Amino acid sequence: MEKKKEYKISLLGEFDDKSIENEFLEETISQYSKSTAIIALLFGVLFMLFLGTDYYDAINTSSLLIITFTRVLFLIISITSWTITDASSFKL
Numbered sequence: 884m885e886k887k888k889e890y891k892i893s894l895l896g897e898f899d900d901k902s903i904e905n906e907f908l909e910e911t912i913s914q915y916s917k918s919t920a921i922i923a924l925l926f927g928v929l930f931m932l933f934l935g936t937d938y939y940d941a942i943n944t945s946s947l948l949i950i951t952f953t954r955v956l957f958l959i960i961s962i963t964s965w966t967i968t969d970a971s972s973f974k975l
Contacts, residue, residue, distance in 0.1 A: 927961030
């Protein structure tokens with residue numbers, strides 16, 4: 884029977900062994916960055932869906948251009964973050 888490893892944790896919530904701490908951080912950061920990229924992409928698409936209502940509510944064309952530019956920029960940033968984190972390997 885294998886003996887369970889016990890990891891000592893300091894009062895601040897960190898592992899006493901720095902190699903274990905680095906391994907834990909690397910794994911959790913990669914996991915959360917993929918999830919965050921997927922959520923950002925969904926919000927980017929959702930944000931663009933409301934462009935149609937802004938078309939009817941915009942008072943003048945300059946305000947509509949600013950709104951459109953902001954929404955397109957947000958969508959581009961969310962797509963970029965999704966591709967950088969290699970979300971294609973993300974399994975739901």
